[in-house]
Amino acid sequence: MNAPTAKASFSSKPFLYRIRWILVGGLVLASVSSLFTFGLLFLSGWFLAAAAVAGWGGAAAHAAFNIFPPACGVRFFALGRIVTRYLERLVTHDAALRNTGDLRTWSFARLVPRSVPLMLRARSGDVLSRFVKDTETIGQYPLDVLLPCSTAVLCSLVMVGVAALFCGHAAGWMAVGLTLGGLMLPVAAGRACSRLIAEEVRHTEKLRADLLEDLQGMADIIFCGAAERKLAEAAQTQRSLNKVSAQQGKRALMLRHLLTPIVMGTVLLVLAAASKAHLAGLLSGPEIPMLGLGALTGFEVVQPLVDARVAQARYNQAAQRAAALYNLPVPVDEVAKAPLPKRYDLAMADVTMRFNGHDVLQGATLHLAEGERMAITGPSGAGKTTLIRLAVRFLDPDSGSISFGGTPLSDLTTEELSGSVGVMLQHPHLFQGTLRRNLHLAAPGATEEAMWGALETVGLAAEVRAMAEGLDTPCGDHGQSLSGGQIRRFAAAQVLLRKPKVMILDEPTESLPPQAGEELIGAMLSALPEASVLCITHRAEPLRFMNRVLRLKNGALVPQKT
Numbered sequence: 001m002n003a004p005t006a007k008a009s010f011s012s013k014p015f016l017y018r019i020r021w022i023l024v025g026g027l028v029l030a031s032v033s034s035l036f037t038f039g040l041l042f043l044s045g046w047f048l049a050a051a052a053v054a055g056w057g058g059a060a061a062h063a064a065f066n067i068f069p070p071a072c073g074v075r076f077f078a079l080g081r082i083v084t085r086y087l088e089r090l091v092t093h094d095a096a097l098r099n100t101g102d103l104r105t106w107s108f109a110r111l112v113p114r115s116v117p118l119m120l121r122a123r124s125g126d127v128l129s130r131f132v133k134d135t136e137t138i139g140q141y142p143l144d145v146l147l148p149c150s151t152a153v154l155c156s157l158v159m160v161g162v163a164a165l166f167c168g169h170a171a172g173w174m175a176v177g178l179t180l181g182g183l184m185l186p187v188a189a190g191r192a193c194s195r196l197i198a199e200e201v202r203h204t205e206k207l208r209a210d211l212l213e214d215l216q217g218m219a220d221i222i223f224c225g226a227a228e229r230k231l232a233e234a235a236q237t238q239r240s241l242n243k244v245s246a247q248q249g250k251r252a253l254m255l256r257h258l259l260t261p262i263v264m265g266t267v268l269l270v271l272a273a274a275s276k277a278h279l280a281g282l283l284s285g286p287e288i289p290m291l292g293l294g295a296l297t298g299f300e301v302v303q304p305l306v307d308a309r310v311a312q313a314r315y316n317q318a319a320q321r322a323a324a325l326y327n328l329p330v331p332v333d334e335v336a337k338a339p340l341p342k343r344y345d346l347a348m349a350d351v352t353m354r355f356n357g358h359d360v361l362q363g364a365t366l367h368l369a370e371g372e373r374m375a376i377t378g379p380s381g382a383g384k385t386t387l388i389r390l391a392v393r394f395l396d397p398d399s400g401s402i403s404f405g406g407t408p409l410s411d412l413t414t415e416e417l418s419g420s421v422g423v424m425l426q427h428p429h430l431f432q433g434t435l436r437r438n439l440h441l442a443a444p445g446a447t448e449e450a451m452w453g454a455l456e457t458v459g460l461a462a463e464v465r466a467m468a469e470g471l472d473t474p475c476g477d478h479g480q481s482l483s484g485g486q487i488r489r490f491a492a493a494q495v496l497l498r499k500p501k502v503m504i505l506d507e508p509t510e511s512l513p514p515q516a517g518e519e520l521i522g523a524m525l526s527a528l529p530e531a532s533v534l535c536i537t538h539r540a541e542p543l544r545f546m547n548r549v550l551r552l553k554n555g556a557l558v559p560q561k562t
């Protein structure tokens with residue numbers, strides 16, 4: 001995908017702000033749970049050693065040793081750890097799911113007004129993967145990165161502080177070990193893996209986008225004899241992906257394993273410092289294993305930090321890709337919702353439109369009165385479809401004005417216009433699902449009777465009745481189970497169901513024989529006799545139904561004799 005012109009940035013701060021209190025709750029629970037684990041081993045170490053000392057010390061020492069408080073403490077920490085871990089999972093997963101949900105809604109709202117640049121510049125598979133996978137990666141950020149890092153910092157401080165109450169030197173070694181394991185290894189992971197993760201994301205993106213395009217264009221690939229080449233290409237991308245994934249995985253694994261010598265070294269140094277303090281009479285014997293086990297447990301909070309750094313690198317990639325997608329320039333200015341005008345005449349005055357330095361429209365002017373039927377003809381590439389895109393505000397003109405019912409089009413959105421304007425596209429799209437589902441997409445409240453009525457009008461009812469499942473017949477991907485002519489008539493039925501005041505028809509008779517095309521236009525106009533019609537056509541059949549025909553020539557509209 002091309003980078004957007006403006007400097008792209010994406011910030012997840014506003015999303016995190018919305019779930020800040022859940023995150024604080026998750027942090028408290030995660031920290032308490034880790035501290036309970038620390039407390040459990042810290043106390044257990046002391047308890048076991050003290051019990052052994054009491055055992056060796058004979059009956060008097062045995063009687064003096066009160067087993068009850070430490071046993072209660074051990075149970076308390078063990079139980080508390082399980083409960084807080086469970087609650088922490090509930091809270092933090094809830095935060096991640098909410099975050100991903102908010103991001104998806106936001107992403108979708110950003111994609112809709114960018115549909116024109118997206119269609120031109122992005123690959124469908126790539127957009128899909130950004131919308132699904134990247135939002136998930138960004139949504140998981142608090143769970144995968146924020147929480148482990150903040151829990152590690154908070155708990156390390158508390159654990160070192162507790163150790164310092166008993167032995168300053170032992171606490172010092174613990175601090176050194178935790179800093180090495182919690183800072184040095186993640187920094188090394190960032191250096192070792194970031195580039196590989198970027199490459200991995202690039203290969204995955206290519207593989208997904210290629211696969212989706214290949215599946216959609218399978219027939220063309222086979223007819224061009226390109227199947228072998230495409231397979232080889234996919235296999236090559238997959239090999240490159242496997243290679244970088246394996247490399248990245250190995251590096252992260254090696255860094256994770258490097259923690260073991262750091263842990264062992266720290267525990268030994270803590271034990272040595274504690275023993276020295278014991279010999280100096282500053283520490284009791286059972287407190288030596290207590291500090292050793294405490295140091296060992298301390299590493300539980302820094303252990304996930306290598307993975308957190310890898311997750312951070314993935315997040316950075318996802319955020320960059322999100323910025324590139326969601327900051328694409330919007331082709332129309334966003335407006336506040338204005339009520340649809342009561343009138344429905346469409347006027348364009350002196351409209352110019354330029355693409356890639358080439359003027360497609362230069363001073364195009366038209367006025368489609370209420371109830372009028374107007375055709376626009378012109379050579380291929382003259383800008384006819386561009387006129388339609390301007391009329392429904394998919395695009396804004398470079399200059400000139402367009403109004404609908406006297407209201408400047410710049411005050412209306414495409415969505416609002418769709419309440420009055422029905423568009424039959426040059427290449428209608430049918431969604432995977434049943435015919436019924438596609439009709440309901442056009443007119444959600446349409447009754448069974450209305451659906452059959454519309455199909456009858458466009459001459460499709462008999463064919464649908466003959467299908468075993470009738471309206472519940474699956475259309476297949478992109479309407480594969482229908483013929484080109486059937487798809488066009490189905491699209492006409494969708495427009496009729498909406499009962500628009502203005503019908504905009506782009507090549508409505510294409511892929512139909514002349515007689516069938518003429519019948520279709522005649523039937524549509526009889527079904528909605530009061531609707532205005534703007535009909536783009538290369539073909540002669542629609543012309544006899546029109547009040548006026550304009551020809552688009554050199555970017556301007558001129559009257560044409562029929």
Ligand SMILES: Nc1ncnc2c1ncn2[C@@H]1O[C@H](COP(=O)(O)OP(=O)(O)OP(=O)(O)O)[C@@H](O)[C@H]1O
Pocket residue numbers: 116120355356360378379380381382383384385386387
């Ligand atoms: N969004 C766009 N970005 C860049 N160029 C565009 C865009 N839309 C249209 N064009 C270009 O503008 C010109 C007019 O395209 P348009 O689709 O409006 O022609 P048309 O008259 O409908 O053609 P046809 O009859 O072949 O469908 C073409 O050269 C096309 O490449």
